[in-house]
Amino acid sequence: MGVSHRVLSVLAAAAVSINPDDPLAGLAVGEQPEPAARDGWTTVSVRAAALNHHDLFSLRGVGLPAGRLPMILGCDAAGVTADGTEVILHAVIGDPAAGGGDETLDPKRSLLSELHPGTLAEQVAVPARNLVPKPASLSWEEAACLPTAWLTAYRMVFTKAGLPADGGGKVLIQGAGGGVATAAILLAKAAGHTVFVTSRDEAKRKRALDLGAEAALETGARVPARVDAVIETVGAATWGHSLKSLRPGGTVVCSGATSGPNPPADLTRIFFLQLNVLGSTMGTRDELAALVAFLDRTGVRPLIDDVRPLADARASFERMSQGELYGKLVLTV
Structure with a gap:
């Protein structure tokens, strides 16, 4: 048997x-x-x-x-x-x-x-x-x-963007409403940075303001001040605006391209203003632990x-x- x-x-x-x-x-x-x-x-x-x-x-x-x-x-x-x-x-x-x-x-x-x-x-x-x-x-x-969208945002804002460790930087977050963008707003604000956001959707712009963004703009609108870093997850639709919004020597950190993966490079602006273009994907185990500790300490959720x-x-x-x-x-x- x-x-x-x-x-x-x-x-x-x-x-x-x-x-x-x-x-x-x-x-x-x-x-x-x-x-x-x-x-x-x-x-x-x-x-x-x-x-x-x-x-x-x-x-x-x-x-x-x-x-x-x-x-x-x-x-x-x-x-x-x-x-x-x-x-x-x-x-x-x-x-x-x-x-x-x-x-x-x-x-x-x-x-x-x-x-x-x-x-x-x-x-x-x-x-x-x-x-x-x-x-x-x-x-x-x-x-x-936390392990995907929030970890991705944490790596972009804290590891890649080159923002001042003690706050006081200016950051533009493209595409308010997305998971990574929403996390980036909350994290950058809690770290003491001034946050500007863009969205085509009026309701999403209002929500971004409720989360603590300094200004919420129509996609492509002029930012109130040149920024130290751009958190870019949109791609072709916002790429040119991202580069134009940076101060000389600033950094655009890209982790997605929801509107298309092949935007015009605008190489003249990149080399003349010595801009940094960095890719970012997910994050490390140690960065996840640091993210968890940051939320535990600040109360951000x-x-x-x-x-x-x-x-x-x-x-x-x-x-x-x-x-x-x-x-x-x-x-x-």
Whole structure:
């Protein structure tokens, strides 16, 4: 008589097929195999996870070929280890040694849900070094919002932009309303910098002012003063304005190009005014720990648009695909 082997499973939101035109057609919310922790990895019981546009890109097949399906989605989460430690997960899977001390520069780096099952599940396996202690001051929902958009904004504002460490700088944030831009407004303001923002949407400009922006302008409008740095996630539609808004020697930090990836370079302005153009992607585990400490110290908190149980993940994906959000979408376990 044969021996029956029961495959352990977890509730998860997973990509089961790729559809560039209708990404939600490939989303399945149900049972998936329980993640296995390999050598040097550990398993975390998820308490809350947050959605990102990366999840929709994955369902469209961007960075996730059909050969890797099914794949549990999600990059952001906070949860509890087997010994009861409350942690926040760093989503970058990479070797710091291969990147000169920075895992985001590892040529083989990936994010959770690209090569390894992601965070939109009852459990997730990650390298042990990817755990950051969660302070008691942050709720599970708030902590779950940090590893992608907020970490990206933190690296741009604090590591890349070259703003004065003790505040007093001027920064322009293009595209108010996006997840990274919203985080950058709150972080830069809390660090003591003067923040200008742009948006085509009047309601988003008003919200930016409510968050502490000094001025909220129509896209392309002249800024009140030349800035030390620009946080650029829009791309072609705002690139020229970003360069024109910088003081001589200023820095534009780019982490996205939602309006198009190939803006005119304007090389004459770049070399004549000695402008710095820097790319930025995600952040390191140490930067995530620094971000968590900054929020713990200052009281700054992520904006949360909606919280639902993991079982209702499809409703959150539908809301994200419609695009009209003001803050993060969080799923709880």
